[in-house]
Amino acid sequence: MNKTYLSYNNIVSSLGFDSPTVVQKIHEGLSGVTLIEDETLFPNPFYASVIDSDYLGKAFEKLQPAGGYTRLEQMMILSLDKIIKASGVALTDRVGLILSTTKGNIDTLDPRNPMPAERAYLGTLGHIIKNHFGFSTEPIVLSNACVSGILAISTAKRFISQGTFDQVFIVGGDIVSNFILSGFNSFQAMSTLPCKPYCKQRSGINIGEVAASVLVNKDQDNLPPEAVEILGEASCNDANHISGPSRTGEGLYRSILSAFKEANVGPGDIDYICAHGTATIFNDEMEAIALNRLGLDAVPLNSLKGYFGHTLGASGLLETIVSMHSLYHNTLYPSKGFTELGVSQPLNIITAPIAKDLNCFLKTASGFGGCNTAAIFKKVRS
Template sequence: MDRTYLSYNSIISSYGFDSPSAIESIKKEVSGLQVFEDKAILPDRFCASRISNDKLDKAFDRMRPKEPHTKLEKVLILALENIISASGIELNERVGLILSTTKGNIDVLQENSPFDENRVYLSEMGRKIKNFLGFQNDAIVLSNACVSGILAIAMAKRFIRQGRFDHVFVAGGDLVTKFILSGFNAFQALSDQPCRPYCKTRSGINIGEVGASALVTKDIAKLDDTSVEILGESSCNDANHISGPSRTGEGLYRSVISAMGQAQISPMDIDFISAHGTATPFNDEMEAIAFNRAGLQNAPLNSLKGYFGHTLGASGLLETIVGMHSLHSNTLYASKGFREMGVSKPLNIIEKTKSAALNTFIKTASGFGGCNTAVVFRKAAV
């Protein structure tokens, strides 16, 4: 069976418009979050990471668009264009496109939107992106709550192993909108300060907007200096509650065990965990229980939400990309915002960015609807 890899990647975020701009800041433990007062989005103050509209428009206009595009389309097109040109892959019928998002162009529902309401349909967004970049196959849009980004990687691997595609470009993105912030605020889950995953004094989540993209391929000629092999993946539902995680971490525990099983590795082989860590008490506690049940309590662990906030449908993909850079630079990135233990089970939270010999990591995510996904990655020899 073909081995599958993740390679070329790009991050469009508040840090800048490529992966290195984000990675360099994370290495220095600089957060991309900021406090905003913007009543068009939320009546109260909120903390988020946002992509500058001015910079985005300038970058996008260089691509000579023939028609207007929504903010999210611009972000995703830029992220994809970066890696299509870097990889030099011709977009023929053997190349797939998977887009992961929770809400897509949801801002089109606002009264002041210049776009036709038809644009809010995710397949329409997929069609605009496909046509702009010249893909031959229709975009496969995945909308599976907060596991979308990491599930999209597992999905790309499966389509390749089934022989449907040789290469799949995966991109994920969501925006900071009134729609999203009002909803999370109704749950009383938002913090107006930078979030502090797993910390005793945490005060809730932040929402962030990014566009992330990566190439999934079986072609070893298309690996770059950040490449990883996808060793095992699994996705399991809690079958417990639609808006709260399982108290026993059931779905996450099963996902982690099954992904490690497919990868044929034991907890000792995991050099670090790139966890979900939204900084809500229920989520963080659930993860601590699941990781302890899986024997992973000693593995160094971080949540990257303190840098980007929760980037929803992009988060799993974004955080995997940061993990790839972490492996290849042999550096464990600090779990920003953490001060003192705020979960009932032991976890080995990375408090300071530091060097370490790294080969393998596991990325996990959990979301509304009770979904959980875990994927194991290993550094690919370049």
């Protein structure tokens, strides 16, 4: 089977508009989660990671866009533009485009939004991105709740190994909207403070917005120094509940086991776990159980939600990119917000930056609908 690599990458977030800047901020311990007071988004002040609109608008203007674009389209185009240019890849019929999003332009359903509500169709979003850059192939939009970002990487790998494409550009994105905030609030899942994954004092999630993109490549040529190889991946359902995780972590357990099998590695080969860690009571507990069933309790682990909030359909992609840079810098970054273990099983939560030789990491995510995804990545250059 072909090998596949994650290569050129970008993050457009409240911590900065390119991966090295964002990773440097994480190294310095800075978080993009702040107190937001905006009644058009939510009646009360709330903690979230929101991109500065003026800054976004100015950065986007530099691309000299023709026509009007929504907030999410601007974020996605800005992100993808950088990696298309950096990679120099020509957009032929061998190059795919995958979008990973849960809600796309959902803000256009609001009658106060100047854009037409038809813009909320995810296929339309796909075509706007396709046409902006001139991709030759039909866009593939993946909308599989909070595992979308990692599943998009799996999907790209599968289409490449099947011979459909030689290279795939993935862009993931979701925005902070009144639609999402009101929904998670109705579930009583939102924290009134900055989120604290796996911590005894955790009280729920923060929402965040981001666009992240990566080039998935089957050739080893033309890779940036932080590139990683995709060793294995899998996605398994809990078959348990549509809005609550399995008490035994069944789907996550099976996903990781199956990814191990494809990667031909075991728990001892994993140097670092970038977990989902939303900071809800049930999610974090479920992950602790699944990871302990697999003997992964001693492996250094973090959740990056304390830096970005939960960025929904982009989260898995965003967090994989940060982890690539973590490997490149041979540095483990702390799980922001964590002070005292608040799950029933042991986990080795990273509490301060640690310099360590890193070769291989595991990324996981879980979401509504009982879905779980795991992927294992290895450094290309040692």
